[in-house]
Amino acid sequence: MAHLIQAGSSCRLAYSGAARSMSTAWWRHVEPAAKDPILGVTEAFLADPSPAKVNVGVGAYRDDNGKPVVLACVREAERRIAGNSNMEYLPMGGSVNMVQETLKLAYGEDSDLIKDKRIAAVQALSGTGACRLFADFQKRFSPDSQIYIPVPTWSNHHNIWRDAHVPQRTFHYYHPESKGLDFAGLMDDVKNAPNGSFFLLHACAHNPTGVDPTEEQWKEISYQFKVKGHFALFDMAYQGFASGDPERDAKSIRIFLEDGHLIGCAQSYAKNMGLYGQRVGCLSVVCEDEKQAVAVKSQLQQLARPMYSNPPVHGALIVSTILSDPDLKKLWLKEVKGMADRIIGMRTALQQNLEKLGSPLSWEHITKQIGMFCYSGMTPEQVDRLTNEFHIYMTRNGRISMAGVTTGNVGYLANAIHEVTKSG
């Protein structure tokens, strides 16, 4: 009916009547969109009135009381900022100071690449924004390329490259039988991809599996990348959060840099500085020389301008305040280690609880996996039972956010998992 009305528009329609019904047709066809599989979990959790409910869905850190945490270093930084920032526009590339400090974290304090100004880098809207900027840049400047994405990965990665109109392929990553890395499958896919392919790699604490290559495996991957001339984009959302040591967590990137790769890197402060809602991150692209870095940075800015003009200042100020003050930086490193240690402690506790309950299954992977998430191996049906019978909320791929586990709920959680998995 909408089309019939529009076909008649060549004759002048007086306003009212026909025009009114013409405009009702505009959005009628809009389908309700599916809920985001990750963020939708928290929505459902919040709507649940049960006092026993547990949220191990979204990857946001909680303390041992299940409460969100604002780091002490962040509180202090905010105290210093309040009343002193004039809130002017940042340049399109964001806070220069924040970007410089952020590059040091990824590339090393004494990185030659930084000294030689070979890194094109811009402040981005957390990890999502950094990945999206790169995807848009890839589309514009390598229009015939595709992106290879690990299976599984953070679900939003697929959305990002799809919306950037970059075709996607996948590469083997997780090995369900061992609940570890499918290294042979990964290497095969790297070898079989056409030379010069673009790969998305999780620098550490793979999301959602928590399975990372070993140092030796990273070296082999890097070597094979050299042979094939592949481009590596590292998504590093958990630096410091995986082992408790940011330098250690950047090892994969450093291996690639030592081998001379010209990489890309998306960094986020959402988790490791607890700045989730501030949307602070950085996208960097290593170039051959300073001139090229200037060119690439200018083009990244051209993509940011029609998206949001320039990035938000508040979160960037928090990051630069902390990282450029040696005492605050020390405090931050201590607090990051504290968060990582609590999670490692919860991994141990969960595994021990399950073993004590006499589970027939192996739960070694809980402590072998690293970072915020545990890929439990549970099926969607088992997850549904956990939600419906025990009011435990997690994503249906069986991913448990260990950050949501506390000494208060680990027993309840173990018991519930045991109940739904004990029959094998």
Place this chain on the structure above:
Amino acid sequence: MHRGNDSHSSPSPADRRLSALVRHLQGSPLDAADPCLAAAPTSAAQISVFDHVVRAPEDPILGVTVAYNKDPSPNKLNLGVGAYRTEEGKPLVLNVVRKAEQMLVNDRSRVKEYLPIVGLADFNKLSAKLILGTDSPAIQDNRVTTVQCLSGTGSLRVGAEFLARHYHQHTIYIPQPTWGNHVKIFGLAGLAVKTYHYYDPATRGLNFKGLLEDLGSAPSGAIVLLHACAHNPTGVDPTAQEWEQIRKLMRSKALLPFFDSAYQGFASGNLDADAQSIRMFVRDGGECLVAQSYAKNMGLYGERVGALSMVCRSADVASRVESQLKLVIRPMYSSPPIHGASIVATILKDRAMFQEWEVELKAMADRIISMRKQLFDALRSRGTPGDWSHIIKQIGMFTFTGLNSAQVAFMTKEYHIYLTSDGRISMAGLSSRTVPHLADAIHAAVTKVA
């Protein structure tokens, strides 16, 4: 010429590069086995996959500030980017914003968690009320969906992406001229861009006849970008009667209005008056999109606070539309930044703070109006050739002087005055102290440069 190792100075970039290359060429046992290695595109000595990337030109608006910052002259004046300045030429953080800021930092119960994809709920509700009116029937009927976005730019982009995916017409008509970033935003979102006549250089006012003709011949259902008030860059706004005619025409052709509201309260000094164009359209029961920015009217520039509202026919449609807006936002930046929106919500929901804001906003608008008068008087007293009445007729932060790019370049070179090459000056960058300098420059440009 001194060459070679100097142990007292650090190695040059070239030296470091050479060392790295040597290390790679000496290689490892693995390398020796594989002759393909040297040819690999991303390996050490080889070419970047982005080698062909050329340096992009400076953004025409933000590039003005870059050039200004480089200028060492003590008399330099930045009339480029539209950011408010005080009489002393300093950025201004509103008192009420500082208050809100302190309240937030002192509230230890506040956390930094992710906002929902659509942003801060309070902020969204209050923003809709601010632009549509607290008694808006569209809001009362739940026909409005509002999502927090990154200032005006972000709101326009999200709205445009939604339209490119879900609307049957993919052409947007933008006024000639308009803010330079509009065409890039809509283009990247996947819409085709056409223009409609707007500014009349002869009168330095509105080309109303041309506007009506162009919108009249647009295809049915086409999207039309409308500046809600204080048109950027011209400062030329339709009168209330002209808005009514525009509304009638657009509704008769089912043209979809997309309002850009970046200066509510800044144009006349009155928030409700500056929203009349939008409210006129919403009153007739039809649909529209509104992009709102708090960059200027709350001085929150760098915090990137804004909102996209879509006024729909029914609550059900609004709800479905909102779910689809989330799918646009999630792969762009997941969720919007919390800080600026929290400041806005704090102010809007507190009656005393809201009133304080209105007073400070009016003061900013009044100062700009006074600068217009001073500049006009200064040009008249110099006997500068031409009719300069448009300076006091135009509205908002900008004046479209009518100067051409050669005259602009002259003013920058000889008088260190920075403005965009289309002759747009930001009145907010002027003060009583600097008006004479600008008037001198304009006078010289007009009399010396064709």
